[in-house]
Amino acid sequence: MNIFSDFRKDAARSMDTTGGYEWWYFDAVSADDQFSFVIIFYRGNPFSRRYISQLNSDSVNARPSKFPAISISVYEDGDPIYYSFTEFEASDCSFDEERPFVEVGPHRMEIQNTSGLLKYHLTLEETLASGDQIEASLTFKSSLPVDSLFKNCDERSGEHLWNLVQPRAEVEGSFHITGPTVEAREIGFKGRGYHDHNTGYEPMHNEFEDWYWGRFHFSHATLVYYLMNRESDKQHRAWLIDNNNGKVLNELDNVRLEDEGRTLFGLRTAHRIWLHSDRVSVQIQQGRLLDNGPFYQRFMSDAFLQIVDQDYIESQRGISEYICPQRIYNRFFWPFVNMRIRYMAENPHWVQQFPGLYRWTW
Template sequence: MKIISNHTEDTRTIPHFSGGYEWWYFDGISDDGKYSFVIIFYEGNPFSLRYIQALDREKESAPSEYPAISIAVYEDSQPVYYSFTEFEKENCVFREDQIFVEIGPHQMEGTVHGDHLEYTLQLQEQLPSGDKIEVALRFEGEIPGQLFEKNGNKDKQNRISHQWNLVLPRAIVAGHITLSTGHKKPLLRTIEFNGTGYHDHNTGREPMRNSFEDWYWGRFHFNYATLVYYIMNREEQQQYEAWLIDRQNNEVLTTFDEINLYDRSFSLFGLLTAHKLMFRSKGIEVQVQQSDKQDNGPFYQRFGSRAYLNIPDEEILESQKGISEYIQPSRIHRRLFWPLIRMRIRQASGKPHWVQRSKRLYRWTW
């Protein structure tokens, strides 16, 4: 896996490979910690059953045939809106000469203003259940310098199968999220969002299960600095990475040399996940508690977590909410879980799943 931090590589990556994927990830948490969101644009949706089935039949399949977007909004760590929608290739635009993605009515664009990056996200959607969302958000942050001294590990065939581009470790986020939700009488409300956000860009050249066994990742925006971590177990090797990044100039203050996972337990679907992560380096310690499950599926979990930063020499003791995630990609290919995927992901063509047409039942899948 190759680690970089380069906004000039935030455009569409070519060439594409059968079984590969590419996604642009954005998240944010409000200043008061009440609201958070995660928005992901995909070219080559690795969770698409059409894509998975084609690959399982050993059929060559281009990522460009499987674009999608996922949108999740949380209030007090509980989901108030969730969607995962596939689109036809003809209704999407991925540009290689500028930071621009358009998936159906959803659009993301990045621009450079001197030493700052600005991203605008414009989304609008109505679900088969009747829920609606409109999003207008702006991310703004300083362009990071050379954050990483090393480019990461290659696999045993000396290939780079996955690239992680940390584009914006920390950004100011402002805008609004308008929701129309409810079982009988739709509730229309607008969240005026002001907070801190994060953006990265992932690219893979093969199915995720071929590249790694499982993967923890997350970020926490302390007043002192931002914690970003990337913990990947791969075949015959591990890649455990974590950094404290300065909030002013996006420079790495500390690279953690000791990372441990504790308190493993099984989820409802038998997914074994560590719920406590410890990071230590040169008298600095961070503990992450993965507590509130925001997304609890058979192969993926998202947590509304809390992290504790302790630097005794500088008398710094701080706690912050944040977002952390875990995935075990081999489980995506297990037929046992495919009915659950069909309930959650709306396919590009055909009628929506009957569960998706019910407000009450579709919310149960959240």
């Protein structure tokens, strides 16, 4: 995985290779920890049963441009109050290769030029087969970086690229959520968020067996970690980044995964992660499960930061994830995937017509 940080490289890449993928990830947790959300725009949905079927049959249509999608998850106190994962037709989507501008169906993400600030605006508007509805307007705002966080990085090399665009952002906006089983709600949102951009020129499982990722916003710095395990080696990286997203304060070179367990789907995951350097120690407890699928998990986790020479200790809550991409290709799990993803080219799965069932599918 080639890791770099450059908001100028956040536009869609000029690629449409077989099995490729690209996604723009946004998340945030409210200041009082009550609300959180994750929104991901995909060009080439790597979890799509339709995409994988085309890839397995060596079809010329097994290209990311044919399978755009968006996933939207909104949580209150760790429980889902809105969920959707929708794959649209390519004709209903747009990915600008000149600037960060993405349209997936009625949903939009775009960069906004503001002097001295890096600012993204997201708009959502959707009605599901279940009757659940969402409208949202969200802004991610941070200082404009003057340089890349990571030195000696060449984003042009490698089959898999991770652009850490906005480790820390101030997030404001609103959600309007309603449905047949819930009262209409207007949620004003204010908190801290995160944005990155992943690109692959081949399927994920070609590069790694699994990965752990997470981010936590401490009072003086942001922790981001990316732990990738391959068959023969590993790429474990973790950083404390200053609040202006301009400097790596500390790189945590030593990693330990503990307290492994298996889920009902047979997914084996470590629930405790230790990150260390000479001066800094972080313990991450992957606690509250937000999503628990056959090949991935999402947590609302707790991180405990200790800076030894300053006698400093702080705890914060943040979002972490685990994924094992090879399991996506196991046909045994496809019926569960079909419940989860709405393919607009097909009729909705019967589960997707019941709001309570669909929100709690996994």
